[in-house]
Amino acid sequence: MTFTTAHDRAQSSAAAHQTGQMDAAAAARWLLRFAELTAEASAELTRLDTAIGDGDHGAVLVSGTAAIVERLGTDVPTTPRDVLAEGARAFQTAAGGAGGALYSAYFHGLSENAPPATVLDSRQLASLLHLAAKSVAERGRALPGDKTMLDVLAPAADTFHAAALAGSNVRQCALLSLRAALIGRAATAPMLARRGRASYLGERSRDHVDPGAASSALLFHALADALSTLPPPHTRSKENPVSTPPRHLFNSPSDVIDDALEGLVASNRTRLARDAAVNVVTRAVPAKDKVGLVSGGGSGHEPLHAGFVGTGMLDAAVCGAVFASPTAHQIHAGTVRADSGAGVLHIVKNYTGDVLNFEIAATLAEEDGIVVESVIVDDDLASDGNDGPGRRGTGAVVVVEKVCGALAEAGLPLSEVADAGRRVVSRSRSLALALSACTHPGADAPAFELGENEVEFGVGIHGERGTARIPFAEADELVEQLVAPLVDDLDIASGASVIAIVNGLGGTSPLELNVAAAHVHRTLAERGITVARALTGSLVTSLDMHGVSVTLTVCDDDILRAWDAPVRTPALTW
Structure with missing residues (x-):
């Protein structure tokens, strides 16, 4: 040129x-x-x-x-x-x-x-x-x-x-x-x-x-x-500062991702490393002779995904801007870092930008001689029946990363790890609601407004509106509206066992999440469904959204064995 x-x-x-x-x-x-x-x-x-x-x-x-x-x-x-x-x-x-x-x-x-x-x-x-x-x-x-x-x-x-x-x-x-x-x-x-x-x-x-x-x-x-017209090309300053609302603990909206990742890695120096040029978080000591696991997406969902990098889960997490998928260039860099010769599994939430950029990155990696398989996570029931991109990927991504991470750690080949991930996806559904919307860094208003007695039902994890507005009610009634459709869609019969995740969307207190968890356990027990394993906490968030999601995964001995395997990450350890 x-x-x-x-x-x-x-x-x-x-x-x-x-x-x-x-x-x-x-x-x-x-x-x-x-x-x-x-x-x-x-x-x-x-x-x-x-x-x-x-x-x-x-x-x-x-x-x-x-x-x-x-x-x-x-x-x-x-x-x-x-x-x-x-x-x-x-x-x-x-x-x-x-x-x-x-x-x-x-x-x-x-x-x-x-x-x-x-x-x-x-x-x-x-x-x-x-x-x-x-x-x-x-x-x-x-x-x-x-x-x-x-x-x-x-x-x-x-x-x-x-x-x-x-x-x-x-x-x-x-x-x-x-x-x-x-x-x-x-x-x-x-x-x-x-x-x-x-x-x-x-x-x-x-x-x-x-x-x-x-x-x-x-x-x-x-x-x-x-x-x-015929003017000379006009350039603009690279800086485009926006004032930050005082209720956010940010220095600048443009620096929030870099600052947050710096803090995460500084707080976990023995576990994590970071390539700041591409915002890829990896294990401090790379694993050897195993399938590499890479996931990622827009930031704003913390601790997902960087908080799940470590033994028993991910090898690399690729962090995009808030609610925007990382570029194919970033994902390719994460894939190269995660590869130790046994191939790499991409775990991708089903959003258009994520799917497109992971596809491009997989092609680039394969040109480098890296074998790549992908698991598309599409568990969100609210977006089912859509003739567009299909169900969104939400809380079940935690189960997929945990199960696939355990199998990769055990030395299983790429094809088997990928098949296990797809099996988890097929047995998982999630549903969420919000009492108030999140506020994007730099924005001066929340993503949407709710009336005093309104609840946004069927929300995703990107601050978007849900599929309906429902009346505000007591916790048990609201949580029942999340659990019942999941049980019906998965056709979970009495005697079955599930992994149940009660997840906060970022602005929900642990006290509220435990109240929600209590009803999840009660209503499943009343249906004869065993909660074999459970997690309650803010794992897949949407900035400061005040809301809750419930994820159910129908499990068997193989899934439970992988779930129970040791894990050591900043956000999940046992």
């Missing part, structure tokens, strides 16, 4: 601008303008995503576009293809979550299909926009009409293409495609979400603009701006 000087860029860009084409400088202006617009709209993107998702979309987009600014800097590659490739690399390495994976796919689709020419005409760019949208559709397994970013990318690309065929130059095409993008953005509001976390809300996902569609509209806004 070669780079141009500022003088060369100015001359070539002026010529391309006059003929209505896209050169490298215009491509750079597009990406840098997208970074500016993303920074300006970050709070709005967060608000939109908080309403129907997990609230991470603004932060993910800022991380990805900040990396674009850093990569382009003052030197711009000589072709649009190479500029767009920098966009793909920026999102792949710096932006987690589904947004990071999907924007990486978009820019990859643009750059991989672009010719090595110094300028692109309108028809060439129209073809690239179509192929990039197709890349997103394939990566996200979505279609237009599913209430996703495709509801902007597809019509905007279609409009650009039609204008190009009519003889319009790239500037004119971009302006027309912007109009189509804005119409597509607005059209997502009445749609029923069929993909991503919003799909778990069912009818409650209507009347909200999709955050991915909103950011995609910014992408076409940036394209129109870049091709309609």
Whole structure:
């Protein structure tokens, strides 16, 4: 890849601008303008995503576009293809979550299909926009009409293409495609979400603009701006400080993950080590000659996952931003560190961003000669029956990590460890409710508001709303509404045995959790179900959400043997 000087860029860009084409400088202006617009709209993107998702979309987009600014800097590659490739690399390495994976796919689709020419005409760019949208559709397994970013990318690309065929130059095409993008953005509001976390809300996902569609509209806004004007690329400060609400014990929202992991490792120096460059937590003394276990996801669920690194559980935990999956680059780094020659098992909670980025990381690891298998944890009953991504992964991930960790420690091969994990998943279900929402670091309001006598039922672990609102009641009545559906769905008969986990979601006191546990044990005993093993505590949290989840795993002698095997981690030891 070669780079141009500022003088060369100015001359070539002026010529391309006059003929209505896209050169490298215009491509750079597009990406840098997208970074500016993303920074300006970050709070709005967060608000939109908080309403129907997990609230991470603004932060993910800022991380990805900040990396674009850093990569382009003052030197711009000589072709649009190479500029767009920098966009793909920026999102792949710096932006987690589904947004990071999907924007990486978009820019990859643009750059991989672009010719090595110094300028692109309108028809060439129209073809690239179509192929990039197709890349997103394939990566996200979505279609237009599913209430996703495709509801902007597809019509905007279609409009650009039609204008190009009519003889319009790239500037004119971009302006027309912007109009189509804005119409597509607005059209997502009445749609029923069929993909991503919003799909778990069912009818409650209507009347909200999709955050991915909103950011995609910014992408076409940036394209129109870049091709309609000829300013030098404008950079922005990497810092985007947000005041922290006083009720959080944070120094800065931007530093909270680094500070927390530093504290965790400092408090467990004989057990844990950390690679701060990729936020991977590993065992202080790596294990040898065993299957490596890697899990991870967005932060905000502590002690999951880093608190479960150690003998008898994980070899590495990969920590993303709050409620945003880690990048494929981070997961790949964790996989390499966990490998001791016997292969690596990825334990993945079923969320779009986690699944996408773990899939990419597994491919990268296999190119390195590391054999990888994956267990997808999808135990959340509230999201069952969804025709989108399926059930979410929640509390059962603790059981999977414990059982698989014991079997790996005992020297079982990768295929058997993976099969055991999948068996645990198939025998596990979870359900949760919240009395109040969590507040994202840097936010000045909780993710959702509840009335005085309302309870959010069917919540996940990312601050998102649940599937219904139910009346507030005494603890026994509320907990019964969690336990009864789990027993029915798992078809647990009298005489069966279970592992029962009563889990706090972050803001629930131990006193309350023990009250909830009392009813779990009573109601299961009344049904003739034996609680063979139990855990009560805050294990899989959602920041400071005041709520509780119940997980039941139907167990047998094999599962109990693995559950009872020794474990030594910061959050679980026996």
